[in-house]
Every structure is written in C-alpha cells, then in structure tokens.
Amino acid sequence: MEFYDIREIENVSLTLILEDGRVERPRIHIDRSKAFRVLKNGFWGYFSGNVDDSEGLKLAAENCVFESDSAVYVDDADKTSPRDYFFKEKIKLEDIHFEEKVEILRDIEGEMNADFVVNTRVAYMEIIRRFHYRNSSGVEVYYEVPRSGVVAQAVGKGKTLQFYSKRYMRAGGFEVAKEAAEGKKIGSHILEVLKELINASPPPSGKMNVLMDSSLGGVFIHEAFGHAVEADHILQGASIVAGRIGQKVGAEGVNVYDDPSIEEFGFFPFDDEGIQANRKAIIENGVLKSYLHSRETAAKLNGQPGNARAQGVDVPIVRMSNTFINEGELSLEELLAEMKEGVYLIGSRGGETNPATGYFHFNAQYGFMVRKGEIQEMIRDVSISGNTLEILHSMKVGRGLEFNPGFCGKAGQLVPVSDGAPPTLVKALVGGM
Amino acid sequence: MKNQMGNQTDIERLTSELDRRADDWEIYLERYSTASGIVEKGKIKGIKQEREETAAIRVIVDGKVGFASGRTSESLVEAAIKVAKISEERMGEFPSERVRNYAEGIFDSYLKMPNASHVKEALTLIINSCLETGSNPAFGAVELGWVERSVVNSSGIQVSEEETYSSGFLEAVYKESSAYEMDETRFFDTTDFEFIGRRAGELAKMADKSVKPDSDNYELVLSPIATQQLLSFSLYPAFRADNVARQRSVLAGRIGEEMFGELTIYDDGKLSYGLNTVSFDDEGVETQTTVMVDDGVLEGYITDFRFAAELGIEVTGNGFREEITEYPQPSPTNVVLIHPEVDEWDESCLYAHSLIGAHTSNPISGDFSVEINVGFLDGRGIRGGMIYGNIYEFLRKIEYIAEDIRQIENTVTGSVCFGKVKIKF
Numbered sequence: 001m002e003f004y005d006i007r008e009i010e011n012v013s014l015t016l017i018l019e020d021g022r023v024e025r026p027r028i029h030i031d032r033s034k035a036f037r038v039l040k041n042g043f044w045g046y047f048s049g050n051v052d053d054s055e056g057l058k059l060a061a062e063n064c065v066f067e068s069d070s071a072v073y074v075d076d077a078d079k080t081s082p083r084d085y086f087f088k089e090k091i092k093l094e095d096i097h098f099e100e101k102v103e104i105l106r107d108i109e110g111e112m113n114a115d116f117v118v119n120t121r122v123a124y125m126e127i128i129r130r131f132h133y134r135n136s137s138g139v140e141v142y143y144e145v146p147r148s149g150v151v152a153q154a155v156g157k158g159k160t161l162q163f164y165s166k167r168y169m170r171a172g173g174f175e176v177a178k179e180a181a182e183g184k185k186i187g188s189h190i191l192e193v194l195k196e197l198i199n200a201s202p203p204p205s206g207k208m209n210v211l212m213d214s215s216l217g218g219v220f221i222h223e224a225f226g227h228a229v230e231a232d233h234i235l236q237g238a239s240i241v242a243g244r245i246g247q248k249v250g251a252e253g254v255n256v257y258d259d260p261s262i263e264e265f266g267f268f269p270f271d272d273e274g275i276q277a278n279r280k281a282i283i284e285n286g287v288l289k290s291y292l293h294s295r296e297t298a299a300k301l302n303g304q305p306g307n308a309r310a311q312g313v314d315v316p317i318v319r320m321s322n323t324f325i326n327e328g329e330l331s332l333e334e335l336l337a338e339m340k341e342g343v344y345l346i347g348s349r350g351g352e353t354n355p356a357t358g359y360f361h362f363n364a365q366y367g368f369m370v371r372k373g374e375i376q377e378m379i380r381d382v383s384i385s386g387n388t389l390e391i392l393h394s395m396k397v398g399r400g401l402e403f404n405p406g407f408c409g410k411a412g413q414l415v416p417v418s419d420g421a422p423p424t425l426v427k428a429l430v431g432g433m
Numbered sequence: 434m435k436n437q438m439g440n441q442t443d444i445e446r447l448t449s450e451l452d453r454r455a456d457d458w459e460i461y462l463e464r465y466s467t468a469s470g471i472v473e474k475g476k477i478k479g480i481k482q483e484r485e486e487t488a489a490i491r492v493i494v495d496g497k498v499g500f501a502s503g504r505t506s507e508s509l510v511e512a513a514i515k516v517a518k519i520s521e522e523r524m525g526e527f528p529s530e531r532v533r534n535y536a537e538g539i540f541d542s543y544l545k546m547p548n549a550s551h552v553k554e555a556l557t558l559i560i561n562s563c564l565e566t567g568s569n570p571a572f573g574a575v576e577l578g579w580v581e582r583s584v585v586n587s588s589g590i591q592v593s594e595e596e597t598y599s600s601g602f603l604e605a606v607y608k609e610s611s612a613y614e615m616d617e618t619r620f621f622d623t624t625d626f627e628f629i630g631r632r633a634g635e636l637a638k639m640a641d642k643s644v645k646p647d648s649d650n651y652e653l654v655l656s657p658i659a660t661q662q663l664l665s666f667s668l669y670p671a672f673r674a675d676n677v678a679r680q681r682s683v684l685a686g687r688i689g690e691e692m693f694g695e696l697t698i699y700d701d702g703k704l705s706y707g708l709n710t711v712s713f714d715d716e717g718v719e720t721q722t723t724v725m726v727d728d729g730v731l732e733g734y735i736t737d738f739r740f741a742a743e744l745g746i747e748v749t750g751n752g753f754r755e756e757i758t759e760y761p762q763p764s765p766t767n768v769v770l771i772h773p774e775v776d777e778w779d780e781s782c783l784y785a786h787s788l789i790g791a792h793t794s795n796p797i798s799g800d801f802s803v804e805i806n807v808g809f810l811d812g813r814g815i816r817g818g819m820i821y822g823n824i825y826e827f828l829r830k831i832e833y834i835a836e837d838i839r840q841i842e843n844t845v846t847g848s849v850c851f852g853k854v855k856i857k858f
Binding site: 014043045068315353362363385429 | 468474479481485500501502504507509512515516518549550569574606609610757758759760789800806
C-alpha cells in the first residue's frame with residue numbers, strides 16, 4: 001500500500017422555508033459517515049460506509065484491482081499535525097431558537113407584499129460541518145465550520161410571469177441571516193426589481209457589448225474559466241487551457257484568484273485531503289499562472305495541492321472555493337461611457353460551459369438596455385453565450401469586488417462555493433425570445 | 434421479497450418511539466450498495482464501493498408536520514418532533530391505500546452485490562470501443578447499484594422494494610472537439626457499454642473541423658438527450674401540482690385547453706424496464722399512468738399526496754424525494770412523448786445531439802435559450818448555435834418524432850423534429 005487516508009465527516013443542517021407566509025417543509029439532517037481511500041500499484045480503491053478503520057481500509061484495498069499510474073503529493077511540510085480549526089462565528093447557530101430564525105424569514109417576506117406578487121418563498125439554511133482527516137504519512141487535521149444564510153424569491157405577474165431571487169449565504173453563524181434581513185434588505189430589493197421585470201421587454205439579439213454586473217461576472221469566471229483550470233480536466237486532455245501556463249489568456253487588466261481562506265461561502269481551513277487552504281493566482285496581468293490541484297494532479301503536474309473537495313463521503317476531486325476576478329480601475333460610469341451601446345446584465349440564473357471547447361452559455365436574471373452610455377429600460381429572459389478565451393481577451397475590468405454564493409456541481413457532487421467579480425465589459429452573443 | 438421489510442430491527446425501534454410521541458408518522462428507509470469507477474484519458478483510475486443505510490422520518494403532531502433524516506442510529510424522532518413545533522405545514526394523515534400491482538423489470542439479481550470486477554469489465558468495454566474510433570476517452574464513469582426502499586406509516590402502509598441500475602457515461606475528445614454519450618438500464622447485461630465508447634468517440638471525431646453556419650431558420654432535430662435536457666427544465670416543472678397550486682406554473686387553471694399541437698405526453702410509473710419505474714412512490718402511493726397531455730389538450734398534473742389534497746385531485750404516485758434530506762415532492766417518473774407523425778430525419782436537418790445551459794430556463798414562463806453543445810448540419814460538426822424561444826410555442830412546431838426511441842433519465846422519446854426554427858450562430 002503506497003498511501004491511504006480516512007475521512008470522518010459530520011454534517012448537521014437545518015432548513016426552514018417560508019412559502020407564501022407559512023413555515024413549510026422544516027427539516028433537520030444529521031449525517032455522519034466515513035470514507036476510506038487506498039493507493040496500491042498506482043490504482044485507487046475507495047470504500048465508504050459505517051465500519052471501523054481496519055475493515056474500511058481492507059474493503060477499500062480490495063477495490064485496487066488494476067495497476068495504473070495514479071500518484072499522490074506528499075510533503076513533509078504538511079505533517080505538522082494534529083491541527084485543529086474552529087470557526088469563530090459572532091452568533092452561534094445553536095444559541096438561537098427556531099422561532100427567532102423564522103422571524104428573520106417573516107421580516108424578509110413582509111417586504112415582498114404587493115398586488116402583482118403571486119408567490120413568495122424565503123428559505124433559511126444552516127449547516128455545521130465537522131471534518132476529521134488522517135493519512136498514512138502522518139497528517140491529521142480537524143475542523144468545524146458553520147455556514148448559514150437566506151435565499152429569497154418572489155414570483156410576479158404582469159405582461160409575463162417572472163421570478164427574481166437573491167441569495168445571501170457565507171461561512172458564519174446567525175449573524176449572516178441577520179445581515180440579509182436587516183443590512184441588505186433583500187426583500188425590498190426583490191420587490192423593487194420584480195415590479196419592473198414583469199413588464200420588461202424581451203432583449204435584443206446578436207453580438208454586442210455586454211456589461212456584466214459582479215454576480216454575472218462571477219458566474220462567468222467560475223463556469224467558463226474556473227472549470228477549465230481544474231487540473232483533472234487538464235490531465236483528461238479536456239481543457240482549452242491545457243499546456244498554456246505562462247501564456248496570455250486574457251486582457252492585461254484581468255487578474256483571477258481562487259482563495260478558500262476568505263470567509264465567503266466557499267471557505268475552508270483545510271481541503272478534503274488535509275491540505276491547508278491557500279490562495280492561488282490563476283491569471284495575473286492576463287497571463288495564466290497555475291491550475292487548481294488535488295494531491296494527485298499536483299504530483300502529476302508538479303503543482304500545489306489544496307483544492308480537493310468532496311460532497312460528504314464521495315471521492316475528493318479538484319474544485320474551486322471562492323473564485324474571483326480582482327478589481328480593476330474603471331468606475332461603472334467609465335465602463336458605460338466606454339461601451340456606449342449594448343446591454344447591462346444583472347445576476348445569473350446559472351450557466352454551463354464545456355471546458356474542452358470553451359463554449360459557455362448563461363442566463364442573466366434581468367438586464368437593461370444601454371444607449372449612448374446611459375442605462376435605459378429593463379429587459380427580461382436574456383442569455384449570453386460565447387467562447388471563454390475570446391471574452392477574456394476583450395475584457396475591461398471595473399471597480400468594486402462582490403461575492404455571490406452558490407452550490408457548484410461537478411461529477412454529481414455539490415459543494416458550496418462563491419464567485420466574485422467587479423463589473424466587467426465584454427463583447428458576447430446575446431439572445432432571448 | 435416484495436413485502437418483506439428491509440431492516441426489521443430499525444423499523445421496530447423507530448415505530449415504537451413514534452407511536453409514543455407522534456399522532457401520525459412515516460418512516461422512509463433507503464439501503465443501498467453501489468460500485469463505481471472512473472476513466473481518465475483512457476485509464477481506469479479507481480474503483481469505489483459504498484454501502485449505506487439512511488432514513489427519513491415525517492411526523493404529524495397537532496396537525497403540524499416535522500421532518501428529520503440521517504442515519505437510523507441518530508435521534509431522528511426527537512429532531513422531527515422538535516421541528517414540527519414551529520411548522521405550519523399541515524397534513525391530516527399519511528397515505529393508506531394499499532399497493533395492488535407491482536412493477537416489472539427493475540431488479541437484476543446479478544447487481545445485488547455490485548463489485549469491482551463488474552465495474553472493471555464495463556469500463557474496459559467503454560475505453561476500448563472509444564479508442565477504436567481514434568478519439569481520447571477523456572473522462573468517463575460507470576455506476577452499478579442496488580437500492581432497497583421501504584415505506585412504513587401509521588396509516589398501515591408497509592411496503593418495500595428492491596431495484597438495480599447500471600449506467601455508463603463517456604466524454605471523448607478528438608483534437609479540439611468533444612462529445613459525450615451515455616446509457617443506463619436496470620440490468621447489467623442490457624447496458625450497452627460498447628455503444629457508449631464508440632458513439633462518444635465517433636461524435637467527437639465528427640465534431641472536429643466544425644463550421645459556423647449563418648444565423649438562419651433551420652429544420653431542427655433534437656436527439657433524445659437534447660430533448661430531455663430541454664424539457665426537464667422548461668416544461669416538466671409546470672406539470673407539478675405544487676407549482677400549479679402556488680401559481681408557479683403557466684398550466685394552472687388551464688385543464689382542457691389545447692396548448693400542445695398534436696403532442697401526447699404521459700407519465701408511466703410502471704413502464705416495464707423503465708429507469709424510474711417503481712411500484713410505489715416515496716410516500717408508499719402506488720404508481721400509475723397519468724396522462725398530462727392528450728392530442729395537444731392539457732389533461733392533468735402529477736402530484737404527491739399533500740398537493741392532491743390541496744388541489745382536490747386524485748393522487749398519481751409521483752411523490753418522490755430528490756435526496757433523503759428532502760420532503761417528497763411531485764416529480765415525473767418515465768415521461769413518454771408521442772406524436773402522430775413518425776418519420777426519419779436526414780442530414781439536411783440541423784441535428785443537436787446535446788445542449789448546454791438548459792437548466793437556466795425559466796420554469797415558470799417556459800422561456801428558454803440554450804446553446805448547442807454538439808450538433809451537425811449536412812454531416813459536418815457545427816460550432817455553437819443558440820436556440821431560444823418559449824417551450825409552449827416550440828412544442829406546437831413539432832412535425833414528427835423519429836423511431837430512434839431511447840430513455841434518457843426521465844424522458845422516453847425518439848429524436849424530435851421541430852420544423853423551421855431560428856438559430857443564431
């Protein structure tokens with residue numbers, strides 16, 4: 001046996017949903033499980049289940065039925081263990097009664113009342129993750145991190161039936177939900193947008209200037225570029241940036257990082273292979289600096305590990321954490337003046353990309369027409385697509401970095417992440433009805 | 434086999450605690466055993482086995498519903514009762530109707546204990562058949578599984594069923610292009626692993642040297658994969674009774690209206706050998722055939738137990754849990770698409786094999802815009818291509834459905850020809 005590791009994971013979560021003003025589907029989930037991984041003859045064997053350590057390692061080793069060329073990064077520097085980390089939240093989740101959590105939802109929901117609103121839904125979520133990792137080279141780490149926050153949505157009826165939602169979640173205690181309700185006033189914000197959105201016009205179509213707000217820009221950098229720098233895609237030969245380290249992949253002002261140490265939704269103190277979280281420069285001054293690595297891809301491509309994550313006891317794979325385009329120089333006004341004609345797109349309903357070809361497709365939550373450098377009427381159901389590298393080469397970067405939380409799916413596993421960007425100006429294909 | 438409960442001791446322990454502490458209750462138990470493996474650049478990288486047993490408890494206390502899920506050894510009853518105290522989810526009872534007919538073709542005894550050698554065999558077939566096409570088997574996976582679901586409740590329901598599945602997937606890369614293919618069935622022997630590798634490899638190769646046609650109106654054909662991608666996000670949510678009840682569906686209040694051209698759509702929970710075929714849903718309600726659209730006319734919705742009561746309609750056996758952590762919600766099983774015109778598509782059509790971005794559709798209005806992931810025109814690969822519109826207008830444009838019928842996830846269909854459709858490049 002060349003290497004083994006054991007992960008023990010405990011997740012305790014609470015979800016409360018206020019649907020049309022009623023607490024619906026409240027639920028608790030308590031999950032405790034173990035995952036075993038063995039590397040033998042260059043081949044990985046895995047087992048997960050509720051068994052003791054020797055049995056788990058034996059069952060994992062039985063799956064090493066081949067010889068292959070898998071490898072694992074092991075460094076003496078990461079053996080200073082055991083290492084513990086306990087997140088210091090302001091308000092402990094367990095100190096707050098369920099009733100008080102529901103009150104937050106009622107406050108937000110109370111701001112979304114209007115005759116054009118046909119449905120509201122406000123969800124509170126909290127999850128505490130306790131993670132214990134040990135491996136055959138002597139590394140041992142343990143951490144506890146809470147995450148919490150609120151997702152609110154309203155459906156409105158005007159010329160068309162439309163929905164608009166907002167998420168406010170990050171690593172932290174009950175203070176996160178309080179901020180969403182009190183500081184951010186997400187309920188009032190949703191109502192304000194929805195009022196206009198239900199009577200908004202369909203968008204124009206064709207190739208044009210697109211000003212992306214921080215939320216859409218964040219999704220772009222995560223989906224269209226971030227996945228392509230995950231080193232497992234590089235090893236598979238399925239990435240547009242394979243073999244391009246040191247090459248220009250974006251405009252001069254484009255700087256992109258992945259940083260799990262920021263206390264946003266993608267925060268973690270150690271990755272799921274026991275590596276201390278650290279910031280990675282992906283693009284600096286338009287030049288590709290590095291890929292994101294697990295212990296395995298780091299060993300094969302001579303990189304730095306620290307981005308291996310798993311959903312529960314699933315197999316750790318290369319993932320992003322908090323991924324962002326760092327802010328540049330231009331103000332929103334300067335970007336608008338620069339673009340003159342085009343569309344200003346806000347928020348994201350998600351997107352998808354093919355890292356092998358670089359083609360991507362996202363839908364914005366809404367947008368505005370821009371004429372003569374001025375923001376004009378609202379547009380709805382608008383999408384943007386194009387080729388990642390073409391977009392990055394034409395990108396102009398504004399000021400004011402903001403992060404947006406979400407769950408990222410890859411190989412059937414969901415992990416919490418956040419994406420960040422300032423407003424950015426690009427040229428892309430816009431479509432809609 | 435079918436009426437014998439999965440884990441008798443867990444159920445007895447939970448039942449006695451629930452009888453004492455809740456007015457009504459439901460235990461949903463899931464035991465599973467899976468074996469899976471992945472391929473990276475033509476090599477099998479690792480094999481994984483998982484064995485797990487989880488439960489979800491629903492209680493009704495003073496008319497209020499609470500829920501907790503996790504390992505059966507956790508204090509789930511305690512948690513469910515605690516959460517019921519602040520709940521405003523109301524239910525009078527749990528389902529009590531007995532299951533009469535059982536589903537066929539969902540259990541392969543060969544997969545009861547899926548192991549590494551099955552996975553190795555399947556992955557080897559995928560890799561070799563792809564390599565023969567000259568493409569790189571870049572990323573692929575095989576998953577074999579056995580699942581046993583059990584539902585027991587205070588209304589006297591006590592059912593249990595075993596099912597198996599066998600699935601494979603491969604993304605092949607050829608030079609700058611890539612394409613994927615998949616297959617899933619209930620039996621190991623009927624899953625065509627060789628087809629997955631060969632077809633993915635061929636598609637990737639065909640997509641090489643792709644061209645960018647002009648934006649124009651094209652005779653558009655969506656493969657079963659592309660059809661599933663589009664409909665599952667833009668159309669199926671509108672048939673859900675919870676969305677109908679909450680005004681989140683444009684189909685609310687429109688039963689009897691002709692909205693779908695000549696299309697017929699039904700949900701068949703007992704389809705023989707269907708990928709989502711089961712005898713009962715996750716609430717213990719027997720599955721059935723539910724006609725949603727008959728010759729273009731909206732006929733009905735799919736529902737779970739709770740929303741059947743709220744809308745005053747019959748239960749349809751569509752209460753499924755997306756995850757063990759979730760309440761049952763209306764969810765399709767095997768959705769079958771039927772059109773009176775059957776024809777074969779030819780190379781002059783613009784053929785979309787797969788799409789990207791379908792999940793960004795507006796499930797409420799049915800507006801969508803998607804990008805073609807892999808597509809062909811006159812036998813040549815095309816680069817990109819945006820298809821957009823409203824799904825209800827789109828479905829009225831269907832000219833025929835081809836006979837190349839496959840089940841992809843919850844959709845059973847042949848390739849669908851939509852006639853002239855505007856596509857932007």
